[in-house]
Amino acid sequence: SQTIHQWPATLVQPVGSPLSLECTVEGTSNPNLYWYRQAAGRGLQLLFYSVGIGQISSEVPQNLSASRPQDRQFILSSKKLLLSDSGFYLCAWSGGGVGGTEAFFGQGTRLTVV
Amino acid sequence: RKEVEQDPGPFNVPEGATVAFNCTYSNSASQSFFWYRQDCRKEPKLLMSVYSSGNEDGRFTAQLNRASQYISLLIRDSKLSDSATYLCVVIPANDYKLSFGAGTTVTVRA
Numbered sequence: 001s002q003t004i005h006q007w008p009a010t011l012v013q014p015v016g017s018p019l020s021l022e023c024t025v026e027g028t029s030n031p032n033l034y035w036y037r038q039a040a041g042r043g044l045q046l047l048f049y050s051v052g053i054g055q056i057s058s059e060v061p062q063n064l065s066a067s068r069p070q071d072r073q074f075i076l077s078s079k080k081l082l083l084s085d086s087g088f089y090l091c092a093w094s095g096g097g098v099g100g101t102e103a104f105f106g107q108g109t110r111l112t113v114v
Numbered sequence: 115r116k117e118v119e120q121d122p123g124p125f126n127v128p129e130g131a132t133v134a135f136n137c138t139y140s141n142s143a144s145q146s147f148f149w150y151r152q153d154c155r156k157e158p159k160l161l162m163s164v165y166s167s168g169n170e171d172g173r174f175t176a177q178l179n180r181a182s183q184y185i186s187l188l189i190r191d192s193k194l195s196d197s198a199t200y201l202c203v204v205i206p207a208n209d210y211k212l213s214f215g216a217g218t219t220v221t222v223r224a
Binding site for chain 1: 146148155156157158159160163201203210211212213214215216217
């Protein structure tokens with residue numbers, strides 16, 4: 001069966017520090033991969049998605065970047081964190097292809113920038 | 115206009131009641147629809163897919179109205195454990211992106 005791992009679960013980082021969040025998927029090949037952010041009490045905002053190795057689409061211009069160095073690995077990074085980067089970061093995967101299969105989420109990383 | 119809109123609620127209902135709420139979407143080419151459940155400070159989890167003909171999963175019923183561009187979720191015989199935020203998800207045809215509504219909060223009281 002497919003599983004998705006995301007770490008760390010919680011993170012407290014100072015303003016201006018770098019960030020690296022990692023997500024890996026097991027049990028499937030060529031998944032679509034997603035990074036979402038959820039601010040407190042708000043909905044999910046799509047940050048990046050990837051349909052293949054090295055293919056990254058950015059939804060919102062911001063202080064973050066994403067990379068997909070391997071088929072089932074998705075990394076979210078920042079060189080210098082801002083206070084506004086605080087939030088609940090969620091990685092997700094779905095079956096490859098357009099138009100639609102459901103997505104499955106990792107357990108999320110709660111990031112607090114101080 | 116947002117791609118997906120939901121009534122945020124909250125819907126406060128007693129145990130055993132029926133509660134229903136809708137989600138509207140703006141892209142008429144949308145192809146796939148889902149309901150997710152999110153508990154406080156947890157990741158969203160798939161509740162059910164929404165099929166054109168409507169579908170049931172135990173106490174949960176989902177409907178799709180393409181003409182009016184909305185999906186609905188109905189919960190019968192509410193349980194305390196149904197308290198959560200329910201997110202609707204829409205995927206347009208020829209697209210990879212899942213668009214989430216902001217969620218409808220349901221609180222079931224004893």
